[in-house]
Amino acid sequence: MVGPNRNILRTILIASYIMIVALIIYGVSAVFSYLNTGADRSTMLHTEIQKIEQYLPKVEWEPIQNEGRSIDDQTLNTIQSNYLDAWYVKQIAYNTNKTAGIKDYYTDSARENLYSFIELNKAENTTIEATTLRHNPTLEFFSEDGQLAVITDRNVIEYKRIFKADSLVLEIKETSSYKIVFLLEDGFWRIRHMVKELTEPTNDNPKIVSVDSLNIKGINYYPQANPWDMFGDAFSTDIISKDFKIIKDAGLNSVRLFVQYDDFGKEHVHTEKLKKLKQTLDVAEAYNLGVVLTLFDFYGDYSVMSWTLNQRHAETIVDAVKDHNALLAWDIKNEPNLDFESRGKENVIAWLDNMIDLVKSVDDTHPVTIGWSNTQSATILKDKVDFVSFHYYEDLEDLDEAIKSMKNDIPDKPLVLQEFGLSSYSGFWKPFGASDEDQANYHKKIQEHIATHGLQFMSWTLYDFTEIPTEVVGKLPWRKNAQKHFGFIDKNGAKKASFKYISN
Template sequence: MVSINKNIMRTVLLASYILLIALIVSALSGIFSYLNTGADRSKMLHTEIAKVEQYLPKMTWETLNNEGRPMDKENLNALQNDYLDAWYVKQIAYKTNKTAGIKDYYTEHARENLFEYIELNKKQNITIEATTLKHNPKLEFFSEDGQLAVLTDKDVKEYKRVFKNDSLVYETTEISTYKVVFLLEDGFWRIRHMVKENEKDNTDIPQTSPLNNFKIKGINYYPQATPWKMFGDDFSADTINKDFKIIKNAGLNSIRIFIQYEDFGKATIDYNKVSKLLKTLDIAEANNLKVILTLFDFYGNYSIMDWTLNQRHAEKIVLAVKNHKALLAYDIKNEPNLDFESRGKDNVIAWLENMIVLVKSIDEKHPITIGWSNTESATILKDKVDFISFHYYEDLEVLNDEVKHLKKLLPNKPLVMQEFGLSSYRGLWKPFGSTEEDQANYHKKIQEIIAKNNLQFMSWTLYDFVEIPKEVVGRLPWKKRVQGNFGFINQKGETKPAFKYINTIE
């Protein structure tokens, strides 16, 4: 028995020895590998807020013609990345009044002032939400030893909101020029000195000509089989062409289509989807239809820290379509006022205003609107948009008065009733809903009001739909069924009685 216990003890000791040797070898191997492959910056700097597709302001470098040593592309990219990271971590620090990440992007001398400023704001309960939207850097000097760089960043566009005790006290958009000195430390460019040299007023881009005298008589469009998934794998040019012929033959001249932010790749853009969008515009042009392009569908964040990502998305979409003959106008956002309560009215309006300026800076030709969900919000940013768009699903008895009131408030702006309609669903989930005859009477009456007030219009929508994504009205079946029956054409492809009133009554 004693002999057996000794054997067990020897076995345990031997196994423990082998395991210890294995652990030591593994540790030595890891150290050797680290020394031979170089350090991972994210692990070395211990920062969780470094820019990883989180901060993409527009960067336009002047041609390199600096004093000192010529700078190669690799060093320039490293300098740019570290410079933008420095801006980003500073903005996070000012928003949170925490100093995480500052030491990774500013030298010891430079971060002293930042720490003092953050501490002062913290004591006074002041926070700052800010972002830069555009940079125009010029490399002035790069030292022979490659350890020092100087740049001038001209006309930096900054947006700031200052809060005290959680209340907004100041909001501004500034255009400033900065002189920045960098030192290369531990293989990374850190800011040694940063001075704002001058500041000038921000000027908005002038208004474009509203609609170029084009009178909108149109409809919101999705293919029947792929509503809210128009540019997906089941994209069909033949289906769209057939539908556009129906729309044109009905006497309409325009359609409104939607670009979903995430579906189109957010800041990076899915150019396969863009190709399908351009094909859709080609089909519209072939059928002599104009297109209002609604951007940022299903987007609802508006965070200042995401503005640069949103703007890179819009920039790429607008650059792709701005010269197309079928394009009539841009709708910046569908029903953004529905996000006022959850996201903050000031946040949403500031986002919209800056997006309008961005789109107009890329395309000065095509007019811009915002698809407000009601008449009450239609006057917001009235001086920034080129025509006023509102949606109307309320009582028709007061529509005439609502339109007259809007015309009084906005005497020099074209009005477009951009969405309106009535569901013809009456069934299990809504036994007292409207019938197809009720829907026809609704469209007859609303077209009479449209004609009386010389309104421009875009009805909702060509087809009844079988599938309604949960993102549209949620998961409740009674909401989905109602939403699926606003069309002028039913699920069997037959025109409903309302189709007679799809266009203005002459």
């Protein structure tokens, strides 16, 4: 038995030797491969944040007429990218009082000032939420050796919130200009000097658009087969055309449509969605219907660091359809006051305020409004909007006093009752709900209020629906079933008793 055991042992030793050699060769090969490849800059960033998906301020370069060496597009784009990264990591650092990422975009001397400021804020329990919304850089100088660049960034729009011990102590929006010197180090265009040259007040009073000819007499619209997914796979101009004809023939002159932030591609708006939106506006124009277009439906992130992404989304959509003949007005957001408690009232209002400015900067022709969910919030930002929109699903007996109060607080702006209605659902989940007759009586009465107070209006909604997405009213069956029956036309296509009062 000694001979066979010796052979087995020899075989094991030889196999082990071969395996060890193979592992050594593999390790050497891996090291050699690593040493012969460039480092991935994404692994060098300490922020663990992809700036391109987090921070997209508007950047418009002045024509390149710099002193020194001419610059190619690739180098200019790299400088721009590193410059925006520098802003972004500084904003993150001031918000967290941590220095991660600073050394990648600032030279030794420049970062010392930042470190000192962060240490001071940390000691005083101060944090800063900030973003820039617009940059207008000019390349002033590019050195012959390609290692130094100087730019002036004029009229940079900055927004800041300063907190002490989590309490807001200062909110400011300013327009500043900067002179920046860059050095090329280790493949990074790092900031060597950054000097603020001047500070100017921003224009907090954008142009007020004439609304004398609005005369809104309309309805909130979704197709019956695909509500809340109007621009999805089931999109059909034939169906929309049929429905818009019904709306026009009923004596209405406008529709309210909704653009959902995620559905349209967030900051990178989907081309096919824009195409469908334009086709819908074409159909509206064919029937001489004006369109109130509501932006940011189903969106609830008002954090300052997301503002630039939101603004690129709105800018793309507004710019794409601002010249369409069917466009009547912009509604910044549907019922944003419902987010006051969960997102912070100050955060929501600041977001709305700046979004109004953005929309008006792209389209200074069409009026802007906000679709408040109640009459109590209607006075918010009343000086920034062109007309005031409110929704009303409360007791009709209280409507007169609510309107009088709004007219007293907002004497110089048109009031639009932008959503109202009554569900005709009465069934297992709501045995004492309203009937079709109750719904008709409701619309008869509310039209009397509208006439008495000279309101403009948009009712909710043309159709009863068979399916309601959970995102709209949640999962509770009594809420979903009630939501299905607000229409003037039932699920079988028959006009309900309320249709008689759809327009007056």
